[in-house]
Amino acid sequence: MVTSPPSVVVVTGVSRYLGARVAARLAADSRIDRVVGLDPHDPPAGLLGLLDGVERIQADARAATEAIADLGAEAVVHMAVTSVPDPQHGGRAAMKEQNVIGTMQVLAAAQGSARLRKIVVRSSTAAYGASFRDPAVFTEDTEPRAVPRGPFARDILDIEGYVRGFRRRRPEVSATVLRFAPMISSSAETSLTRYFAQPLVPTVLGRDARLQFVHVEDALEILHRSVIEDHPGTFNVAGDGVLMLAQAVRRAGRIALPLPESALSTGAALLRNLGVEQIGLDQIDLFVHGRVVDTTRLIREFGFTPRTTAAAFEEFIQAHAAGSTLTADRLAAAERTILDGIRRVRAAAEVSAGPPADAQATAGRSRT
Amino acid sequence: MSQHEYRDMLPGHAEFRLPAPAPAQRVNGRRPIPEEPVAEPSAAPAAGDTLDVWDQRVAKGLAFLRRRLAGSYEVDDFGFDPELADAVFHPMLKVLYRDWFRTEVFGIENVPAEGSGLVVGNHSGTIALDALMLTVALRDKHPRDRHLRLLGADLVFRLPVMSELARAAGATVACNPDAERLMVNGQLVGVFPEGFKGIGKRFADRYKLQRFGRGGFVSAALRTGTPIIPVAIVGAEEIYPILADLKPLARLLGVPYFPVTPTFPWLGPLGLVPLPSKWLIQFCPPIPTAHLTEFADDPLVVYNLADQVRETIQATLHELLEKRPDPFGP
Numbered sequence: 001m002v003t004s005p006p007s008v009v010v011v012t013g014v015s016r017y018l019g020a021r022v023a024a025r026l027a028a029d030s031r032i033d034r035v036v037g038l039d040p041h042d043p044p045a046g047l048l049g050l051l052d053g054v055e056r057i058q059a060d061a062r063a064a065t066e067a068i069a070d071l072g073a074e075a076v077v078h079m080a081v082t083s084v085p086d087p088q089h090g091g092r093a094a095m096k097e098q099n100v101i102g103t104m105q106v107l108a109a110a111q112g113s114a115r116l117r118k119i120v121v122r123s124s125t126a127a128y129g130a131s132f133r134d135p136a137v138f139t140e141d142t143e144p145r146a147v148p149r150g151p152f153a154r155d156i157l158d159i160e161g162y163v164r165g166f167r168r169r170r171p172e173v174s175a176t177v178l179r180f181a182p183m184i185s186s187s188a189e190t191s192l193t194r195y196f197a198q199p200l201v202p203t204v205l206g207r208d209a210r211l212q213f214v215h216v217e218d219a220l221e222i223l224h225r226s227v228i229e230d231h232p233g234t235f236n237v238a239g240d241g242v243l244m245l246a247q248a249v250r251r252a253g254r255i256a257l258p259l260p261e262s263a264l265s266t267g268a269a270l271l272r273n274l275g276v277e278q279i280g281l282d283q284i285d286l287f288v289h290g291r292v293v294d295t296t297r298l299i300r301e302f303g304f305t306p307r308t309t310a311a312a313f314e315e316f317i318q319a320h321a322a323g324s325t326l327t328a329d330r331l332a333a334a335e336r337t338i339l340d341g342i343r344r345v346r347a348a349a350e351v352s353a354g355p356p357a358d359a360q361a362t363a364g365r366s367r368t
Numbered sequence: 369m370s371q372h373e374y375r376d377m378l379p380g381h382a383e384f385r386l387p388a389p390a391p392a393q394r395v396n397g398r399r400p401i402p403e404e405p406v407a408e409p410s411a412a413p414a415a416g417d418t419l420d421v422w423d424q425r426v427a428k429g430l431a432f433l434r435r436r437l438a439g440s441y442e443v444d445d446f447g448f449d450p451e452l453a454d455a456v457f458h459p460m461l462k463v464l465y466r467d468w469f470r471t472e473v474f475g476i477e478n479v480p481a482e483g484s485g486l487v488v489g490n491h492s493g494t495i496a497l498d499a500l501m502l503t504v505a506l507r508d509k510h511p512r513d514r515h516l517r518l519l520g521a522d523l524v525f526r527l528p529v530m531s532e533l534a535r536a537a538g539a540t541v542a543c544n545p546d547a548e549r550l551m552v553n554g555q556l557v558g559v560f561p562e563g564f565k566g567i568g569k570r571f572a573d574r575y576k577l578q579r580f581g582r583g584g585f586v587s588a589a590l591r592t593g594t595p596i597i598p599v600a601i602v603g604a605e606e607i608y609p610i611l612a613d614l615k616p617l618a619r620l621l622g623v624p625y626f627p628v629t630p631t632f633p634w635l636g637p638l639g640l641v642p643l644p645s646k647w648l649i650q651f652c653p654p655i656p657t658a659h660l661t662e663f664a665d666d667p668l669v670v671y672n673l674a675d676q677v678r679e680t681i682q683a684t685l686h687e688l689l690e691k692r693p694d695p696f697g698p
Binding site: 132133134135136137139142204205206207208210241242243244246247248249250251261290292326327328331332334335338339342343 | 423426427431434437438439440441443444445447449522527530531532536540541546549
């Protein structure tokens with residue numbers, strides 16, 4: 001369904017990569033008059049260039065409440081959902097504050113705003129939790145079997161719970177919840193892309209998780225369409241197809257280092273406490289159980305097919321070729337060397353032992 | 369034309385193949401004796417050929433290794449890795465299937481050539497070797513070399529290494545969403561509704577079908593209109609005859625049963641070698657369900673159909689047992 005595009009759009013979380021990209025993309029769309037970015041933090045210098053056409057209001061969620069009503073926003077794009085705690089901005093406590101309390105306040109503001117027609121909320125496939133009895137492929141209707149142990153997954157369940165409440169109270173507002181698979185692209189920097197960029201990648205011993213990714217550009221396209229067009233409902237956003245974790249590590253030309261799950265958890269906790277890298281229970285659960293979603297509903301409703309998981313990952317590999325050891329080219333070269341070696345040894349043996357005519361025939365064959 | 373004559377006609381070519389011989393007929397379950405004795409490889413000219421064949425094998429092996437190490441293989445949504453299954457799992461299991469259990473398969477024509485099918489079998493044998501042998505039988509005997517997609521207990525997917533292997537071999541968790549998704553995709557799905565009650569039963573209860581659970585497999589088949597193919601497997605009961613079940617120990621280890629067989633745990637790892645029983649697998653005529661799609665939630669229809677499948681398997685088991693008087697016979 002396509003209705004007139006909203007004239008005033010409020011985007012939250014513009015100090016982060018995806019939020020800034022969404023705001024920039026919407027600002028570039030001539031059908032939208034005004035794009036306002038809300039964020040309590042100043043965007044880093046790298047993102048400031050993107051935010052030229054975007055009015056920025058630097059305010060926390062409480063102040064944002066008034067802003068949404070005052071601006072007469074017709075659409076709210078809630079992107080201020082973080083998957084990994086940021087030690088520079090208060091760690092896990094601040095992450096929960098932003099994810100859960102922030103969403104509550106944005107939704108409360110949206111509920112009070114009379115002109116609002118549309119709300120788009122960023123969610124994650126982490127909403128399906130992780131259990132051994134899970135079906136292999138999640139559809140939007142699959143309920144998580146238990147409350148997940150990862151903090152991000154629990155936040156996501158809370159956020160979606162608030163959106164359900166909002167839908168009940170403002171049924172005339174079209175609410176879109178987009179459950180994104182982990183995002184990947186040539187330029188995006190996330191804990192997952194840093195993980196695959198290591199030369200030696202730790203994995204879980206005896207487990208090979210099925211992974212799906214979505215390309216950042218496709219995620220932006222879906223977000224853009226859900227603002228311009230009307231697509232109420234909950235949608236999985238992922239690239240079709242599956243990469244196994246070991247397969248992804250190999251395609252990236254890295255070497256997998258399988259560790260027992262307990263050792264991996266301990267190591268991740270240690271790194272977390274040292275502030276080196278934020279690999280949490282969410283990531284470990286993903287690497288143990290894997291997560292594959294059904295995107296039939298997305299493709300039917302949006303009329304847009306994101307590039308496949310394999311294609312999205314390939315683009316990431318191209319940009320992160322530095323530091324890889326076991327690349328496909330090198331393996332192919334090694335294969336050729338071994339085969340040539342065998343041929344040479346055999347030719348030599350035949351020259352010394354066999355009749356000359358036969359040796360010539362062999363040499364002729366190896367030239368072709 | 370003999371192999372020599374062919375070789376003389378096509379010297380130095382590794383690509384040439386002898387025309388395929390007529391399919392070998394098993395005589396009393398044995399492989400037939402070759403009519404013509406295999407020729408001794410003659411000295412000089414044949415040496416080049418064998419080397420070329422080996423060359424090809426080495427090249428093939430290296431290419432396989434490279435593809436695996438570079439990650440350039442395809443995996444489906446369930447984690448099934450057909451290349452790995454065909455190149456590694458299948459040849460290994462086939463040794464057990466052909467040489468150790470001397471498996472004979474009947475009624476393979478009852479398995480549909482294409483489209484979905486639900487293969488329902490009896491379960492026995494302490495560890496689920498019967499499921500693996502059924503997979504090999506279908507891959508080996510079916511004219512279309514069909515892959516069987518097994519539905520496994522969640523215990524399999526809880527154990528580290530096991531879950532990885534099971535998914536790569538094409539299995540998935542036994543639940544209705546997965547079963548229906550596989551059947552909608554036109555796959556051949558294998559299920560053993562007896563579950564642990566079947567494989568953990570004692571030797572004294574051999575070839576007595578256990579309860580069939582809630583018939584979830586029937587409703588999944590009805591919902592997708594998939595034909596049900598009952599299959600009876602004889603032979604798995606004798607591989608690890610369970611004399612007793614140490615329940616307290618099983619509870620301690622968190623497994624459904626702890627078997628005591630004539631060789632396990634007395635002989636340690638040697639007790640894990642299955643006894644070489646003679647196996648017979650019979651596929652029964654398919655039961656169509658396409659006309660019953662709207663009854664998927666009707667417990668009476670589901671229960672009756674489950675009962676029909678169960679009785680078919682039980683009757684077929686008795687027939688097969690008469691065909692095989694000696695469990696360890698040829």
